[in-house]
Amino acid sequence: MLDLIVVLLILYAMAFYYYGSRVAILGSAGIVTSVLADALCSKIVGRKPNPRDLSSVATGMLIPLMLPASAPLYLPMIAAVVAIIIAKHPFGGVGHNVFNPAAVGFSFVAISFTAQVFSYPAPLSEIITDGLRVLHYVPDTSSAFTLGLGAIPRFQLVDMALGNHPGPMGATNILVIFACLLYLIFKGTIRWHIPVSFFISVSLFTYLFPRMPAPRHMSVAYELMSGMLFFGGVFLLGDPVTTPKRNLSRIVFGAVCGIVVMLFRNFSLIEEPFAFAILIMNASAWGMDMFAERFYKIARRKRVEAFAGKKTQKKA
Helix, strand or coil: HHHHHHHHHHHHHHHHHHHCHHHHHHHHHHEEEEEHHHHHHHHHHCCCCCCCCCCCHHHHHHHHHCCCCCCCHHHHHHHHHHHHHHHHHHCCCCCCCCHHHHHHHHHHHHHCHHHHHHHEEEECCEEEEEEEEEEEEEECCHHEEEEEEEECCCCCCCHHHHCCCCCCCCCCHHHHHHHHHHHHHCCCCCCCCHHHHHHHHHHHHHHHHHCCCHHHHHHHHHHCCCCCCHHHHHCCCCCCCCCCCCCHHHHHHHHHHHHHHHHHHHHHHCCHHHHHHHHHHHHHHHHHHHHHHHHHHHHHHHHHHHHHHHHHHHHC
């Protein structure tokens, strides 16, 4: 969790550069609410809060990064409460939750406050507030929305790689997120199997079924860099608790998740459906581990039988 918090701080710094102090306000609201909700749930079940458990801090940091910088202050707070009280503690707390808490919290506010969640300010524009409420900002159209219309985004790929385009305030800087992915894999915080198979699956799906009238390789690039796809592929799919434990099932999980995400993107009415797709996949993680374990048992049995057969032949 500490490694995750370190890289999320880098994303907050980049978001601060593009959107200013509003980023810090939303981030603080998410973290404080998440930590307080976690402490309350621990108190209710008679457990003392563990100061070494940073999972609630990580959840509180993830949620605001999936929201626009113009989001009302209550959005990350509501999402954090839902994430901790509904998605985390009813399943037994840290290490036992079936669904990714941040994805659950985001999905709830995305359904309940769709207009606020998917209204993005233009990067480097001024967001005028009175401290709590957003009074004025310059709205802009995200590349994910443009792709949903079957059109070509007006942003250059270089600008999208550097985060200079509207979208969730922590999910637009693709180069920084990619560097975070390499760091987390190097540290062993996440395994490479899920994100790599996920991005390959998304790329193949987009290449075969592009949504924009452009060369297929351009469609793949725009799809990967738009919306929350790259962010989610690293930080939501990298959660070791709600994803499979076996390497084989991880690869299958990532590949299938890529297809599910792209089906949502092609046919759903929600601008950014990644969180909904990952929740469906979370429910299937145990089944994939079960089939992977069965595959490993069959493979081990065949190796033992082959070894026994060779020994019998030598004795003969």
